[in-house]
Amino acid sequence: MAAVEVKNMSMMFNLNKEKVDNLKEYFIKLVTGKLRFNEFWALRDINLTVEKGDRVGILGFNGAGKSTLLKVIAGVLKPTEGTVKVDGVIAPMLELGAGFDLNYSGKENIFLYGATMGYSRKYIKEKYDEIVEFSELKDFIDVPVKNYSSGMRARLGFAIASAVEPEVLILDEVLSVGDAKFRKKSENKIRSMFDKGVTVLFVSHSVDQVLNICNKAVVLDKGRIIASGSAQEICEQYNDMVKGK
Numbered sequence: 010m011a012a013v014e015v016k017n018m019s020m021m022f023n024l025n026k027e028k029v030d031n032l033k034e035y036f037i038k039l040v041t042g043k044l045r046f047n048e049f050w051a052l053r054d055i056n057l058t059v060e061k062g063d064r065v066g067i068l069g070f071n072g073a074g075k076s077t078l079l080k081v082i083a084g085v086l087k088p089t090e091g092t093v094k095v096d097g098v099i100a101p102m103l104e105l106g107a108g109f110d111l112n113y114s115g116k117e118n119i120f121l122y123g124a125t126m127g128y129s130r131k132y133i134k135e136k137y138d139e140i141v142e143f144s145e146l147k148d149f150i151d152v153p154v155k156n157y158s159s160g161m162r163a164r165l166g167f168a169i170a171s172a173v174e175p176e177v178l179i180l181d182e183v184l185s186v187g188d189a190k191f192r193k194k195s196e197n198k199i200r201s202m203f204d205k206g207v208t209v210l211f212v213s214h215s216v217d218q219v220l221n222i223c224n225k226a227v228v229l230d231k232g233r234i235i236a237s238g239s240a241q242e243i244c245e246q247y248n249d250m251v252k253g254k
Contacts, residue, residue, distance in 0.1 A: 011096065012177050012208035013059040013082060018091030020052040020077055020232075051077040052232045055091070061176075064209040066219030066240055068247045069229035075212045076181055078229065079103060082210060083179050097176025097208070100126070105166030111155035115146055115165055118154055122169050136172040143198070144168035145191070164191060171198050178202060180211045196222075216244045 052074045059065050067075050080086045082093055083101035108125050109118045119140055123133040133140075141147050144165045146157075154162060180199070199222070203209070213219055219226055219240055226243035228236040228250070236246055 010061050011058050011094075012061045012063070013057070013096075013210065014092075014094045015055050015057040015082065016092050018052060018055040018081065018088045018093060019050060020074075020081055020086065021089040022049045022051055023047070050232055052081070052088075055234060057227065057234065057237075059208055059210065061096075061208055062206045063225055064203065064211065064223040066223035066226035066243070067210065067212045067229060068214075068216070068219060068226060068243065072231075073229040074232040075229055076103070079179050079181050079210060079212055095177055098173070099177040099179065100170055100173045100175035101179040101181075102167065102170045103179065103181045105163040105170065109154045109162060109166070112153055114153055115144075115150040115157070118165065119169055122166065123172075126170065126173070128173065133172075140165075140168045140172050143171070143194075160188075167195055171195075171202070174205070175202070175207060177208045177210070180209065180213075182212055182214070216248060220244050 055078065067078065069075050077086065079101070080103060081088050082095065083099060083103060084093075084095075085101070085103065108122055110121060113121060119137060120130060120133050123136075124130070128136075141150055144167075146161060146165055149157065149161065154165075157165070178199070199209075203222075209222070211219065211222055223240040225238070226240045226247075227234050228243060228247055236243055
């Protein structure tokens with residue numbers, strides 16, 4: 010049975026053709042119809058079926074549309090064309106820590122971030138100690154997040170997002186957060202989720218990580234899926250593409 014089903018999906022963005030110096034000028038041009046856009050199709054005719062329990066790696070060069078694909082599947086972006094269906098509770102680990110309020114402490118952000126991900130306050134309270142311990146930020150948990158490094162924010166974001174028990178896990182380069190020790194711990198945490206049969210979509214630039222984690226893979230190029238199959242087969246194909254660049 011499919012956990013994720015993407016049918017004939019395309020995603021288009023309007024890119025502003027002209028340089029606009031300020032917000033006032035932008036609105037004047039918008040209202041008077043003088044704002045010119047270029048259509049940019051980030052994704053084109055994507056068809057992808059992910060069976061329950063599959064772990065699918067998504068490979069591709071910068072600008073291929075990998076992160077956009079994950080955001081559409083996670084429901085962050087609405088596709089311009091086509092349909093996306095997800096069966097089960099979804100935990101998107103995208104741009105970890107991007108939703109934090111910088112003026113709030115780490116503790117306050119745990120509850121705030123948890124709420125934006127749809128968790129109840131009671132659930133976050135139950136998981137609070139586990140989140141703090143995993144993030145290794147106990148000494149900084151009452152400090153405003155604006156004083157955190159980007160790595161500390163990502164660690165806290167990962168600790169919150171991984172405290173849930175999802176059926177579909179969406180990972181965008183998140184295993185590159187923190188130092189080598191924390192990366193190993195993150196990988197182990199995600200592996201423990203695999204044991205519960207979670208379905209995974211994983212974007213990475215590392216072929217080794219994809220081979221380590223995934224049983225299937227696809228390659229995106231200029232917004233289209235150009236190859237799909239077993240992780241081993243697709244990673245070999247992608248390595249050949251990298252060499253040919």
